[in-house]
Amino acid sequence: MEYFPVFAQLTARPVLVVGGGDIAERKIKLLLKAGAEVRVVAHTLTDTLHQLYSQHRIEWIAKEFTADHIRTVFLVIAATNDEVLNQRVYLSAQQQYKLVNVVDDQARCSFIFPSIIDRNPIQIAISSGGKAPVLARLLREKLESLLPQHLGAMATLSGQWRARVKHKLKTITERRRFWEKLFNGRFDQLLKNHQYQQAEQELEQQLDQDYQGGFVSLVGAGPGDAGLLTLKGLQEIQQADVVLYDALVSEEILDLVRRDAQLVYVGKRANGSCISQETTNQLLVQYAQQGKRVVRLKGGDPFVFGRGGEELEVLTEQGIPFSVVPGITAGIGATAYAGIPLTHRDYAQSVVFVTGHRKTGVEDKHEWQSLARSKQTLVIYMGTLKAPDIATCLLRYGRAADTPVAVIAQGTQVTQKTVVGTLAELPALVKNMPTPALIVVGEVVKLHDHLAWFGEQTVLNNLPTDDVVSNPKEVAYVG
Numbered sequence: 001m002e003y004f005p006v007f008a009q010l011t012a013r014p015v016l017v018v019g020g021g022d023i024a025e026r027k028i029k030l031l032l033k034a035g036a037e038v039r040v041v042a043h044t045l046t047d048t049l050h051q052l053y054s055q056h057r058i059e060w061i062a063k064e065f066t067a068d069h070i071r072t073v074f075l076v077i078a079a080t081n082d083e084v085l086n087q088r089v090y091l092s093a094q095q096q097y098k099l100v101n102v103v104d105d106q107a108r109c110s111f112i113f114p115s116i117i118d119r120n121p122i123q124i125a126i127s128s129g130g131k132a133p134v135l136a137r138l139l140r141e142k143l144e145s146l147l148p149q150h151l152g153a154m155a156t157l158s159g160q161w162r163a164r165v166k167h168k169l170k171t172i173t174e175r176r177r178f179w180e181k182l183f184n185g186r187f188d189q190l191l192k193n194h195q196y197q198q199a200e201q202e203l204e205q206q207l208d209q210d211y212q213g214g215f216v217s218l219v220g221a222g223p224g225d226a227g228l229l230t231l232k233g234l235q236e237i238q239q240a241d242v243v244l245y246d247a248l249v250s251e252e253i254l255d256l257v258r259r260d261a262q263l264v265y266v267g268k269r270a271n272g273s274c275i276s277q278e279t280t281n282q283l284l285v286q287y288a289q290q291g292k293r294v295v296r297l298k299g300g301d302p303f304v305f306g307r308g309g310e311e312l313e314v315l316t317e318q319g320i321p322f323s324v325v326p327g328i329t330a331g332i333g334a335t336a337y338a339g340i341p342l343t344h345r346d347y348a349q350s351v352v353f354v355t356g357h358r359k360t361g362v363e364d365k366h367e368w369q370s371l372a373r374s375k376q377t378l379v380i381y382m383g384t385l386k387a388p389d390i391a392t393c394l395l396r397y398g399r400a401a402d403t404p405v406a407v408i409a410q411g412t413q414v415t416q417k418t419v420v421g422t423l424a425e426l427p428a429l430v431k432n433m434p435t436p437a438l439i440v441v442g443e444v445v446k447l448h449d450h451l452a453w454f455g456e457q458t459v460l461n462n463l464p465t466d467d468v469v470s471n472p473k474e475v476a477y478v479g
Contacts (some may be wrong), residue, residue: 002129003112011035014072018089019063019079020045023103027077027113039073041065042080054057067092075099075111106130109239115140119151121159150191154183157196161203168207173241177293180239182206214288216315218308220301220327221245223334225412226252233325237261241292244283246345248299248436250413257297277307281314288320301329305355305381329381334411338418347443348377356383356390356439372397377442384430384437391426395439399423400431404445409437414456420448 015031017024020042028049031038033399034429038058045053045060052058062069070076070092075098078089091109093100102108106129114125115136128136140477158179169175182188182203190199216235222228237243237257245254246267257263264283266275278297287294302308302324303467315322331353335342371378372394383390384407395401401424409417421429423441430437 003127005125005127007123007125008075010074012037013074014039015075015077016069016073017077018042018069018085019077019078019103020049021079022046022080024077024079025049026060027079027103028052030113030116036074039069041069056263065076065089067096070096070098072097073098076101078102078108089324108209117143117147117470119147119149119155122151122155130415148192150188150194153191153196154188157191157200157203158182161207162198163410165207173292178206180293214294214320216284216288216290216294216296216320216321216322217325218296218302219298219325220303220306220329221249221253221297221299222328223300223330223412224248224250224252224410225333225337226250228328228333228412229253229256230325230327233327236295236325237297239293240295243295243297244280244287245297249297253297277310281311284311284315285318285320299330300333301327304329304353322369330381330411330438334408334416335379335406335440336395337412337416337454338406338408338440339448339453340406340440341444341447341451342379343379344444344447347375347446349375351377353379353381355381356386357381368393368397372399374399375443377440377444380439380441382436383439384433384435387430387439388427390439391423394423399441401471403441404438404443405429405439406445406448407433408440409434411438412454414455418448418452420445 010031011034013036016039017028017031018041020040024040024042025046025048028038028040032052039061040049040053040058041062041064042060043063049058053060065088067088070089076089076093078086078100080086086102086105086108090100094110099111100109101111101113106112109130109362112130114127115133117124117126117140124147126136126140126143165175166177169178185202185206187199187202187206190196190202217240219233219236220230221233222230234256237240237253239259240261242262242264243254243257244264244266246265248267254263266280266283283293284296296302296308296311298306298308300306303326308324312322312324331351332342343349359473376471378394380390394403401422404420404424405423405426406418406420407426416432417434419429419433426439430439434448435461
C-alpha cells in the first residue's frame with residue numbers, strides 16, 4: 001500500500017495553495033467545501049478566485065512564494081505550471097515536515113487527491129496512487145450510479161440516534177445487528193422517499209423491540225475465484241459475527257469476510273485431520289443460540305454434494321432461523337474456465353452430476369448403465385481416488401474407451417490445472433493432480449482445445465512409461 005488512506009479534518013485549518021489558475025481554482029473549491037482556511041500565493045487570480053477573495057472567503061497573502069509561508073499551515077498544494085517554483089514549494093514543505101501535493105506530479109506528492117463520492121456525511125475516496133487517475137475517475141462514476149442519494153440523510157439521522165441506541169443496546173454485537181437490520185429494511189425505503197418523520201418513527205419502533213436471537217446463513221462460496229461469489233453472499237459474510245468455513249473456500253474469499261468476524265475452520269486439512277459433521281452441526285447451533293449472526297461458508301454450492309441439507313435439518317430441529325445463498329458449483333465454474341461446455345447440440349443433450357465419494361459405510365449403488373450413456377456429459381466430484389473403479393465401470397457398461405475425459409483441479413483459480421485424455425487413460429490422468437479434482441467425461445471435452453480461454457501457458461504432460469496414457473495434453477493455467 002503506497003499511500004495510507006486517511007480523511008483529514010480541515011475545518012478552520014490553514015491550507016496554502018501556490019497558484020491562481022484554473023487548476024488551483026478547482027482545488028480551492030474542494031478545500032472550501034471542507035471548511036479549510038485557504039491562503040493563496042499567486043501573481044494573478046482567475047475571475048472566480050478574485051471574487052472569492054473579494055468576499056473574504058480566501059486570503060491572497062502574497063504574489064511571490066517564500067518558505068516562511070509554509071510554517072503555519074496544515075498542508076500545502078502547488079498548482080502552477082512553473083516546474084522550478086513547484087520544486088521549491090515541494091522541498092520547502094518536505095524540510096518543514098508538511099504534507100504537500102504538487103498537482104499532476106506524483107513524485108512530488110506526500111499526499112494525493114482521490115476521486116470523491118460525496119453523500120455527506122458519507123464519503124468514499126478512490127485512488128490509484130497517482131498511477132491511473134482516469135481509471136479512478138471511471139470507477140467513481142460506476143459507484144456513483146450504485147449508491148443512492150439518500151445515504152447522507154441516513155447517516156445523519158443515525159448519528160442523531162447513536163447515543164440513544166448505545167444506551168439501550170449494551171454490546172457491540174447488539175448494536176451492529178440493530179443497525180444492519182434498520183439499514184436493510186423499511187427505514188431505508190422511507191428515507192429514499194424523503195419521509196424523514198416516518199423514518200425516525202420507524203427507527204424508534206425498531207429500537208423498542210428486543211430481539212436477541214441468532215441467525216444462520218448457509219452461503220455458497222463458489223469454486224474459488226472471488227469474483228464468482230454472489231453479491232448476496234458477499235453481503236452475508238460482511239455482516240457475520242462468526243464464519244464457519246471449509247477447506248474448499250479460497251483465501252481470496254476469506255479476505256472478503258468482515259475483519260472483526262470470528263473465523264472457524266470446520267473442514268479437512270492436508271494432514272488428514274478434520275472436524276466431524278456432528279461437531280460442525282453443534283457449532284452452528286451453539287453460536288446461533290448465543291445470539292450471533294452465523295455464516296456457514298461452503299465451497300461451491302451448499303446443496304450440491306455439500307451436506308447443506310443435513311446442517312439445515314439440525315437447525316430446523318433446534319428452531320433456529322436460517323437462509324440459503326446458492327453458489328456456483330464446481331461442475332459449472334471449473335468446466336467453464338476450462339472451456340468445456342456441459343451441453344452442446346452436437347455432443348451432449350444432458351449432464352449428470354455425481355459424487356465419487358459416498359458416506360462411510362454406504363454401499364456404492366451408482367446406476368452405471370445410466371451413467372455410461374453416450375450423448376451425455378458426466379461430471380464426477382471427488383472421484384480421483386476411485387478413478388480406476390470409475391473407468392472400469394463406465395467401460396463395462398458401454399462407454400467407449402476413447403471417450404474424451406478431462407480432470408480439473410483448483411478450478412477457476414490462477415493455479416487451475418487441467419489434463420485431457422480418454423476414458424481408458426483416466427487412472428493415469430489423475431496421478432499427480434492436486435485434490436480435490438473434478439472429472440468430466442463426454443464428447444464435449446473435445447471443445448476444450450478450441451474454447452479454453454483462462455490462462456495462456458500450454459505444456460505437455462510426461463507421464464511414467466508404465467502408464468496407459470499415450471500422450472495426454474496438460475494445460476496449466478497461469479493467471
